[in-house]
Amino acid sequence: MALANDPASEIQELTQRINYLNYQYYQNSVSEVSDYDFDMMLERLQQLEHQHPELRLPNSPTQRVGGTITKSFKTVFHKYPMLSLSNTYSEEDLREFDKRVRKIVGDEVEYVCEQKFDGVAISLTYENGEFVQGATRGDGTRGDDITANVRTIRDIPLQVHGNDLPESFEVRGEVFLPLQVFEQLNAEREEAGEQLLANPRNAASGTLKQQDSAIVASRRLGCFSYGFMSSSSPFDTHSESLQAIQKWGFKVSDTWRKCSSIDTVLDYINEWEQKRHELPIATDGVVVKVNSYALQEELGYTSKSPRWAIAYKYPAMSAVSRLLEIQYQIGRTGAVTPVAIMEPVLLAGTVVKRASVHNANEIQRLDLRLGDIVHVEKGGEIIPKITGVDFSKRPADSMPIIYPTHCPACGSELVRAEGEANFYCPNEEGCAPQIQAKLEHFISRKAMNIDELGPKTIEQLYRAGFVHNVADLYDITFEQLVNLERMGEKSANNILNSLEKSKQTPYDRVLFALGIRYVGSTVAKKLAEHFTDIEALRGAMFEELIAVNEIGERIAQSIIQYFSRPEHQELVERLKAAGLQFKSENTAPEMESNKLEGKTFVISGVFESVSRDELQRIIVSHGGKVVSSISAKLSYLVAGDKMGPSKLEKANKLGITILSEGEFLGMVN
Template identity: 80%
Template sequence: MAAAQDPALEIQELTQRINHLNYQYYQNSISEVSDYEFDQMLKRLEALEAQYPELRLPHSPTQRVGGTITKNFDTVYHKWPMLSLSNTYSEEELREFDKRVRKVVGDEVEYVCEQKFDGVAISLTYENGKFVQGATRGDGTRGDNITANVRTIHDVPLQAHGKDYPDLFEVRGEVFMPLQVFEQLNADREEAGEQLLANPRNATSGTLKQQDSSVVASRKLGCFSYSFHTDNSPFDTHSESLQAIQKWGFKVSDTWRKCNSIEEVMAYINEWESKRFELPIATDGVVVKVNSYALQEELGFTAKSPRWAIAYKYAAMSAATQLQGIQYQVGRTGAVTPVALLEPVLLAGTVVKRASVHNANEIQRLDLRLGDTVFVEKGGEIIPKITGVDFAKRPADSLPILYPSHCPACRTELIRPEGEVNFYCPNEKGCEPQILSKLEHFITRKAMNVDELGPKTLEQLYRVGFVRNAADLYDLTFEQLVQLERMGEKSANNILRSLEKSKETPYDRVLFALGIRFVGSTVAKKLAEQLPDLEALRGATYEELTAINEIGGRIANSILEYFQDPDHVQLVERLKAAGLKFKSENTAPDIQSDKLEGQTFVISGVFQSVSREELQQLIISHGGKVVSSISKKLSYLVAGDKMGPSKLEKAEKLGVKLLSEDEFMAMIS
């Protein structure tokens, strides 16, 4: 009872408890409480911090979910330069490195070998144990301040554990995207009709540069810490510092090893050449460091890199095999994607039978022909890809591969939109793979989460004519379902219950489920925040859509085109009539004053000190109303950078008063 009566004490206890549970889960893979119990604690802490913002602690776990909007990243200077390592691909050069080291410091030298994870290097600064700054490497002397984004990474402690750490120290680490997360991200992008990301490293780099930290949080990045820096280090060796920072709560990969000779180093490298593919993240080599700090200091640095460390990089795994055919797959958006069918070959520990070809341009660039002996590579990319052709082995009678002119599924003539590399089947309402893919997308966990329905059941429902679109799912009856093969009464009732439960799905996930091209889950959330119901979304103009953070012209046009189609309008109306949520249920902010009572505002553009979402909340909390369109009755247009010209022109024509960001803040101060 005392904790409930004292908000400061309750906030402190909840912060400590949740941080402990996070540490156990992310560092030790231990779940001490159920997901529901954890979520309830986090919601309670969020509510208390919203009510008493001055009591929020610097290391509060609520900062992990992000939400900070960063317009520009400040430049920070590294106290200890972040130098790059010299690389080698040969055992001979690695042995030369060992000779140079022993020539300077003698034969009594110990090395530490670590996996070279393929991610993005960052520095983490701590004062009195509290995380105060995260920065990119940049040019080694200065980098970008990405503190808000780094706070969302669970492997980075916001408060160091224990008390035996220096007052000021820095930990270096590698931020990475786990392979499973990367594959899911690409699957989501493919569903939204967006270009796929090449590899996890590029995806990680792009994520850390996001302006909205909530997007970073959703990507579930990880971080392995690998070095420690402070004035007057309390440690004699690098290995001691690794053990210490792990004790302080930093995640250190357990793949590192101390080696007493170059022979042991080579044994480590050879052991991990194939073993590294068992790891859940991408690696591209091994970093070899002199363990003793005293010897490191004696060896010193060149202008670009330390003389006491070197990176041995593995050559990309490659194999030669025969191209037996090309299969053309039709996706949800109608994109027709070629996949190479190969004679099975062992590559990087797995048997490869298929490889990515990407598009028609790639087939032409590689000059692929059936029967060719092709080189397949598995490097930083997850999916094997064809990198070249062994022309010396090409059959004399080989013929070029002709990309199909018609859809392989429905025989509709393919189109290729200007500026795009993919061919598309435009028959979205009659092409079976597209229809089934749309239905499968609709029921997925991240969309409507109809967990009792699966692809095979959907296919049966489509084939017998019971379901042609998502709205038909909500008209299904028990009598129809029990007619299906291998469908018992219990399974039929479970499907109906699951469909009924899906009607509780929040508005943003319903938008995502519709499958509007380029509208992934993150874009759907942005739309739901700014256009809180179906009517606002359908009535939004191009300028209003592009004024929303992260909504570009391509996405805006796709949304406008979607609602110009009568069939789509009818589908949405049927889903709405079935009981799906087409209105945001975000709770209104607490009323702070009535200074803006009776006044209406349109927000347009990008702002420096607040996000559009925060600006909207400020207007509502001071009694004002936010509307989506400009009219004679509008009180003010709050104008930021990059505002749509047509909106500005209309406001000036109607005599609507324009407010700058500073002028608006003065109104409510």
């Protein structure tokens, strides 16, 4: 390792070493060093890059965790157009495609079949083996530059090494959200009282357009690479290029296959019609490509698509069933969600008897009635949902479904906030499903991670009267536990040890575990970074809350409402007394100068080159102070795009100096 007084060499060596270890771990499943040693190397690299930002290399592994804020994505033109494929749903069309190909290039044709993954097409550009640009498909001619977000995807190498590597080349791929991650993400959104994502493809697309690359990193996107393009290609066939880019470090799905004829292509399609449901990503068909690059060139293109490729789409996965009843589930936020119970039906390889109806508006829109014959599909081939009704088979005496006015569990009158689709049960302290759901959320992996407790034990504790809220968990005794059904002494001790261990859980996860509506794990991290202890957060004014990056009015109002309730204040005090972490370990920014000493700043609006969090850090690190409201004593208003007109008007009225983003940065640089 380089000497500590030579940061450039040390940064270069650490970057190369960590990238190599990442390749071994993610591509070859080999761990050459312990997690601790790896973390220490990464921490040292982050420290050096913070001290010497000008020395950070473009392929630095620290880019994987994100942190770059992009307020707008610039447009880039594709060197090689990203054309769409012609689609077919029939064997006859595939055979006709084969005839057209052989008519032009002869009968010696070999095909490659690949799964058509339901994700987002992406273009990856490399110069001298180094990743330099990631772009969306856009309209096929030009797309959005999302390089900062792409760097966080671990399936995409930042540095490529290999034989016969062209000086410049492009790899095409499909970015996707794994089904398991999608389900976890929706579960978290449901817990936070947020609208569920429709399907993995939309979730992946939305994630790639996030302004904060740290959020992109947290979503754990994947990418299957499926195409190689270069002005001086070292390969003769598409299959050779797939094998090569896999050796170079790109993730290539092992589901592709060379096929010697159209009959073997059809065999592949038939084989994967059901088998595809076993994959960790949604698929909707098969892409068939002529293998030879020379023959691809001879076949050429139409104005919209290549003549050497075609996409076979599997029929939409749908079924019909009879609606038997509507059940109503109450979540931890009190949201009442209708669930359709149907006669069991086979759909996409699984037996389905429950389907989402979302809310009262959806029941009304579909005009659902008990006994209806309904059409059921899988949204993104994961979540069954009712998409329509066969009105021709509706019983003559059918009656509309009347949405309940009172909670099915506790009888409290339901409420519905203006502008919201969901009804809520307000009986937070006495509605059993809400209480149990809050307890289950508190112990979950992303929250307090109390792994020895589970939903069944939580239900037992609640029914026995031992716990009514999350603070009660830390008052549980050994005697109470061993008296539960099927609970031995060892299990009881394990639970008590797990509860004790949870007291070291970081502040941001404790904040998430509280279950404040709209405060998911990402929002909790943002809040913990800005308000370094619970006292600062629960005393924060509305203006202070919305000044935090990614915190909008709805979240701010929810936080204020939560801490205004005496029972929540008491709950936090009990958890503090139990020893939980309600203070961030983040230290104050390192002082860089006293240029802004004695100056106060209000930050408002959206900024191009830096985030609001970063602006606050800069102000504090140069001796200044950030405040939330404009007064006659304020020194400066730092104004970005889309700032509130009332703030601007008040600043002008009081004669406050207004700085643009560039003017402010000029003060400290």
